[in-house]
Amino acid sequence: MASDYTDVLQKLCHHLKQFCEPDAQITPQTDLIHQLAIDSVKLLNLVMEIEDEFDISVPLNALADVQTVQELANLIHRIKSAQ
Numbered sequence: 001m002a003s004d005y006t007d008v009l010q011k012l013c014h015h016l017k018q019f020c021e022p023d024a025q026i027t028p029q030t031d032l033i034h035q036l037a038i039d040s041v042k043l044l045n046l047v048m049e050i051e052d053e054f055d056i057s058v059p060l061n062a063l064a065d066v067q068t069v070q071e072l073a074n075l076i077h078r079i080k081s082a083q
Contacts, residue, residue, distance in 0.1 A: 008054070008080065009073040015049050016069065028070035054080050 013026045019042045020026070024035075032038040038046065047058050056079045066072045 008077045030069045
């Protein structure tokens with residue numbers, strides 16, 4: 001299961017790089033809004049890419065509690081594991 005989470009985290013970081021400055025440092029503790037400047041439009045685009053990548057559906061209300069890369073990776077992993 002850890003390798004699944006690691007895979008989710010790596011793929012998520014890859015997708016996040018498309019929405020950030022080229023020199024942005026992305027770690028599990030990175031704040032999506034304050035450190036990466038991910039606004040609501042970018043977040044929705046990111047979620048669409050994630051849904052395609054992992055063949056999942058992310059409920060928009062679940063995103064309200066997500067602040068960090070790790071929290072988003074955990075959410076994706078939980079949804080993916082529930083399938």
